[in-house]
Amino acid sequence: MKESYVDLINIRRQIFAKIAKIAYDGTDLSELEKASFEILPGEVATYRESIFRERAIVEERLRLTMGLNARKPTEYNRVTDGIAEVDVAETQFIEPLINVIPHACEACPTKAFYVTDNCRKCLAHPCTNVCPVNAVSIGKNRAVIDHGKCIKCGRCKETCPYSAIVQYDRPCAAACGVNAIESDHLGRAKINSDKCVSCGNCIIQCPFGAISDKSQIYQLIKAIKANDHMYAIIAPSFIGQFGPLASPAQIFEGIKQLGFKDVVEVSLGADITTIHEAKEFLEKVPNKIPYMGTSCCNSWTLMVKKLFPDQFEYISDSASPMVETAKYIKAKDPQAKVTFIGPCISKKLEALREDVKDYIHFVITFEELMGMFVAKGIELSEIEVSKEIEDASALGRGYAIATGVAEAVKKTALAIDPSKDINVECASSLHECVKLMRAAKAGKKNGYLLEGMACQGGCIAGPGTLASFNRVRKAVTEFKNQAKVESPLDNSIIDENLRNV
Amino acid sequence: MKIKVCAGSNCTLLGSMNILDQIDDLKDIISEDADNYSDEILEVEVIKCLGYCKNTNKKVAPVVVIDEEPMFNATSQAVMEKIVNKIRKQN
Structure with missing residues (x-):
């Protein structure tokens, strides 16, 4: 996990320790219903806009760490629904391995080039001159990119003397070498499992910690005990x-x-x-x-x-x-x-x-x-x-x-x-x-x-x-x-x- | 200045190695700017668990101790700020 994503690491790893402790202690799994309160106590949010959303995401992480799928936001389910299936002493793999937690994903826009405030609307405007599809024009305050025309070649970005044009991409999609990251109906990341090779680089890169794999530590510890x-x-x-x-x-x-x-x-x-x-x-x-x-x-x-x-x-x-x-x-x-x-x-x-x-x-x-x-x-x-x-x-x-x-x-x-x-x-x-x-x-x-x-x-x-x-x-x-x-x-x-x- | 960074299990789980990496990078920034920083040597020591986390139910990891003063739930930015404030030349 990317070490500079300190808060994400904190949450992710606390959950590993929590599930491992539950497994070693033999705690009843109904305790998982309140685990998110123990991990994120109080009523003030630390990471996102609301503690309720934070806890909801922690609950999905608990499920994934248990080896279950994350819940669908559209369906009523408790944290422990389906838990009997994974309360075993052997690997119980439920597809897919790599999961987007839907309500943790912030639906970042897809790849595009943007003109920033650095633009001086210069006389030379090489950005317009190098564009192969005539997508860049000079607007009232700065250069403007017509996103309908833009083919994302990046030539305008390269040529700008003020570094005024930036390339923006979803970190998950940029990290994916096989173009497996698509979007769902709300613009959130969705993994195409036909393309995905489970390398996990999207998990490392997502700055919202919205992608996670499933773990086997609970089942492993049960097996160790037996x-x-x-x-x-x-x-x-x-x-x-x-x-x-x-x-x-x-x-x-x-x-x-x-x-x-x-x-x-x-x-x-x-x-x-x-x-x-x-x-x-x-x-x-x-x-x-x-x-x-x-x-x-x-x-x-x-x-x-x-x-x-x-x-x-x-x-x-x-x-x-x-x-x-x-x-x-x-x-x-x-x-x-x-x-x-x-x-x-x-x-x-x-x-x-x-x-x-x-x-x-x-x-x-x-x-x-x-x-x-x-x-x-x-x-x-x-x-x-x-x-x-x-x-x-x-x-x-x-x-x-x-x-x-x-x-x-x-x-x-x-x-x-x-x-x-x-x-x-x-x-x-x-x-x-x-x-x-x-x-x-x-x-x-x-x-x-x-x-x-x-x-x-x-x-x-x-x-x-x-x-x-x-x-x-x-x-x-x-x-x-x-x-x-x-x-x-x-x-x-x-x-x-x-x-x- | 003496900086001790705990490398106990809890602190390692919650990112103490990242704090160490960041302090290492900070050393470069400080050594390249003699105008603003004193030439005091940063002595960084990796230490075994001090037991703070085991004597309380509260979350304290990672633990960093700067000149005998412990910092709980240490983040690299808080640690670096403290170091920089101590080592910056006053004028």
Whole structure:
């Protein structure tokens, strides 16, 4: 979540902690009816024009965090209506994952160019001269844009010597790389689920906090209380997320105190994925497929599937690091129920896939995990630990940062076959991913290894993070450098047959 | 000036890392403007939970302590204003 949106973070995360506490305490769920009063007491509004609206929105957030849909403003429903369906100890997914809370959305106008007070009505008026559709004219006080004619090319904005023309867009729509944000009959954002790839960037960007995903923390905690074989696997971007004082080993121990039997780095799965993808690349490109796309970012692969279906076969079939890590645990404990903890919302969908659902049982974000730590009263920095975390290689730990996946696969492929010449191109942000796929489809990336990540800068910028990009990048790089081995091929935890080349 | 920012669980959940990031940026602003700010060093320390939140039902997180004076429900703007007011040259 965007760290500078302080008030939004406050509300959103308090709710995670609240639901986690209800789950751990075993509180009767009828208590949810009054939870919004506990979170926002009093009668004076803090965030919006009225406390009643604030509470109504909090109630929808409580429902979404429980895994339910937000209520329709047009229908009578109590906060807890439908709650029995999600009062279970397993993931109960109700579509869609990404939701606009209708009465939280302020129906921002769609993309347009506006002339501001900076306009001096200058003699040169280049704005009118560069407009390809003659939409700009000089009015009584300033330049005027005819929105009926304007094709939003932005040339007037570029040329104005006074910076008097601004581009305005809905933050949610601007953040969406696949044009999935549409409008409902009241002009509020509406997500077209046929286009949406659940990357969660609209959730990060909406300054009204009107978009939210659904959570599984309630069901997860119920499962933890009932099952002794709960394992957590944590994504490579976890370093630094839980405060500057919490060491990786303390984070692992803290997760165990939440009730998990053991914790494993997903970077281990990244190592396994790397070896698979390196071998796959060497075997298939360029003889069987013209290029190969990486497979670990679920939103990237979904985007290719939806927008470039004829290219989908060129995306690697290797399982993602999440799945490989879970397979590793399952091999040791067949009864294992695995929870993926990461920066990512899209993984919540990947976990439902036919080929994945037997390995991954829950997916939560770092933000949600932090809510669980608070609910349990766990202070990570005060936990005593002795051993270091040593599940993965440096290259595996680098997966969290954009270009890290391609780097790992390329270096590993070159270690296997030094004679091979491997070109790499990386895109991070869904907009860039779409551009890259257009070029690939046009045959401009033949022979390439293409890395796609839906979040700008990689997983460390994911929607479920707590710490800022720079802070985590530094921490992840440091942890990467501490790895005992550099290459996945030297990681002795991994099956020797796989590592043999 | 001594600035302590709590990195306990509650404070981290409610944005203490953002306050730290903002103080870091503020250091640049201050160091580039010797005319207006004294050269007093900002000592920023990340501290473990001080226990304020655990001894009360009230909301207090995030907690920041500036020269031994605690600030509850600290926001980065309030913290930065306090620092700037203390370090600005008087004339």
